[in-house]
Amino acid sequence: MTHTCLIIEDCSFIREIYHLNLKNSKLQIIGEAHDGKEGLQKIKELQPDIIILDLVLPELNGFDVLSQTHQLSPKSKVLIVSTMADSNYKKKAMNLGAVGYLDKPFTKLELLNAIDDITLQYDGVQNG
Numbered sequence: 588m589t590h591t592c593l594i595i596e597d598c599s600f601i602r603e604i605y606h607l608n609l610k611n612s613k614l615q616i617i618g619e620a621h622d623g624k625e626g627l628q629k630i631k632e633l634q635p636d637i638i639i640l641d642l643v644l645p646e647l648n649g650f651d652v653l654s655q656t657h658q659l660s661p662k663s664k665v666l667i668v669s670t671m672a673d674s675n676y677k678k679k680a681m682n683l684g685a686v687g688y689l690d691k692p693f694t695k696l697e698l699l700n701a702i703d704d705i706t707l708q709y710d711g712v713q714n715g
Contacts, residue, residue, distance in 0.1 A: 590706055591617045593635035595626035595652060596668075597644050601691075605639060608695045613706050623647025631659045637705055640685075642669040642676065653683045664705050668693065 592614040596602050602619055609616065618633050620626035624646035630638065638656065642649030649667065656665055666687040667680045677688045686708065687701045 588706075588709070589613060589615050590636040590709060591615050591633070592637045592639060593618045593620070593626075593629055593633055593663075594639045595620045595623070595629070595644065595649070596639070596641045597621050598641075601641075605698075608698050609702070612699060612702060614702060621645075623649065623652045626652050627655055627659065630656055630663065634660045635663055636709060637702065638663050638665045640665050640667055642667060642671050642680070650679065650683060653680060653685060657684050664708060666701055666705060668698075 590613055594602055594605050594616060606616060614637065617635060618629045620629045622645040626644070627647065640649050640652060649669065653665055656663055664686045665684060666689060667685045668689045668691060669676070670691045672690045680688055686705055689697060689701050
């Protein structure tokens with residue numbers, strides 16, 4: 588099953604890395620945003636299954652975006668990918684509704700594993 592994905596990342600080079608790494612994955616990238624304000628508009632407009640969200644963004648930071656995501660798109664699941672590796676940031680992100688947290692720099696395998704973990708939540712895979 589293919590899932591839709593929105594990338595909210597201010598660095599164009601990192602956005603390109605996502606495109607390359609996710610090229611043959613279960614995700615269809617349906618949009619990008621380079622700042623938090625644009626990210627919220629795209630979330631509301633596109634209703635993506637998965638949002639890859641950086642925390643350090645211009646306009647609105649990732650925590651501000653995350654805190655409004657569920658209201659704008661209740662079914663979207665958010666993967667935080669950030670250089671802010673502090674456990675307090677991770678805890679705050681999870682408390683605001685993120686379903687995963689990946690530290691930058693990341694490998695392709697780490698990204699794909701994080702995406703697989705999230706898509707399993709959508710696919711309803713059960714053991715037994």
